[in-house]
Amino acid sequence: MRVGYPCINRSVGCRGNKTFRLSSYSEEKLIETASNNLECLETMLRFNINNDLLFFRISSDIVPFASHPVCELDWTQHFESKLQSLGKTIAEYSFRISMHPDQFVLINSPRNDVLKNSISELYYHCRLMDAMGLDNTAKMQIHVGGVYGDKPAAIEKFIQRYNDLDEVIKRRLVIENDDRLYDLRDCVQIHGLTGIPVLFDVYHHELLNNGESVPDALRIAESTWSDDDGKLMVDYSSPHPSGRRGKHADEVDLSHFGGFIQQSEDIEFDLMLEIKDKEKSAIKVIESLEGDKRLESVFAKSEARESKK
Numbered sequence: 001m002r003v004g005y006p007c008i009n010r011s012v013g014c015r016g017n018k019t020f021r022l023s024s025y026s027e028e029k030l031i032e033t034a035s036n037n038l039e040c041l042e043t044m045l046r047f048n049i050n051n052d053l054l055f056f057r058i059s060s061d062i063v064p065f066a067s068h069p070v071c072e073l074d075w076t077q078h079f080e081s082k083l084q085s086l087g088k089t090i091a092e093y094s095f096r097i098s099m100h101p102d103q104f105v106l107i108n109s110p111r112n113d114v115l116k117n118s119i120s121e122l123y124y125h126c127r128l129m130d131a132m133g134l135d136n137t138a139k140m141q142i143h144v145g146g147v148y149g150d151k152p153a154a155i156e157k158f159i160q161r162y163n164d165l166d167e168v169i170k171r172r173l174v175i176e177n178d179d180r181l182y183d184l185r186d187c188v189q190i191h192g193l194t195g196i197p198v199l200f201d202v203y204h205h206e207l208l209n210n211g212e213s214v215p216d217a218l219r220i221a222e223s224t225w226s227d228d229d230g231k232l233m234v235d236y237s238s239p240h241p242s243g244r245r246g247k248h249a250d251e252v253d254l255s256h257f258g259g260f261i262q263q264s265e266d267i268e269f270d271l272m273l274e275i276k277d278k279e280k281s282a283i284k285v286i287e288s289l290e291g292d293k294r295l296e297s298v299f300a301k302s303e304a305r306e307s308k309k
Helices: 027-050 080-092 112-131 151-164 184-194 202-207 214-222 254-263 279-288 293-308
Strands: 003-006 055-057 096-099 139-143 173-176 198-201 233-236 270-273
Touching: 003 279, 027 055, 027 080, 055 270, 080 112, 096 112, 112 139, 151 184, 173 184, 184 198, 184 214, 198 202, 198 214, 202 214, 202 233, 214 254, 254 279, 270 279
Parallel strands: 003 055, 003 270, 055 096, 096 139, 139 173, 173 198, 198 233, 233 270
Antiparallel strands: none
16 A cells, blocks of 8 residues: 655645746746756655655646647657656656546536547646656546536536547546545446546545445445556545535544544555645654555565665
8 A cells, every 4th residue: 555645745845836827828937837846746756755655646737738729849858858757766666646637627518618628638647647657557537527407417428528538548537436426336337337447535435425334435446446557546534623514634633544544454555645734644644554564565665775775
């Protein structure tokens, strides 16, 4: 089991998701910003290696406006050396990588402009991971989308649109259960008609489910992943103390987390911590998991690295 956090590290002095306004777009600005983001990504990966955090969600903003028509730069060629170097680091340390396009990516939208923009955005994410040479276990997660007044029809449209996607996108795309519209059962139904893996979101399942226990839900989601896709990916958070529906906790509640780990102890997955303080909670979680057999190989590799220093 690999453990990680998404996109931003607040301990290393850079964010890795700098962007700028479309109105100030220039190729020079794009190159400067993307160069900063790629350097920061390398810094974050090094931090994660040193802290046994081998699951990381790369920010969608690495190359700003890469999916927009304004961008004419062949950025995969321009940054080829850096992207390949990052890919080698990812492979060397057996990182699991994911990406998560924003909520405006809706492939079952009734609007053709939204569909077109969504496909462009998905293609950008896949080009980035392909340019790093990442294998099929590096995934891009999205929500199913809207209901648009007719859920069965919206699911059917999602399936039709998915089937029309380029294989470059399809081999990386996964769907996750959400907290308002599409629960685990809906996602598994889509999987049955497409083969698309289902990423399991623990907190979303807590808010929207059909009575499945967490262990049962994990096993159901796990069954949708093939060997080529890699281990099941799981997003974990806990409710914010304010009680606001859907808001993630600012820091890990180790008691709540310990309960989840106990429930899931015989299931293999890679764990993404969607907690506001990012790497700080991730480090606490890693420390709390010492002794969990699922992390034995992670800790063994860490000890081997330390012995070589």
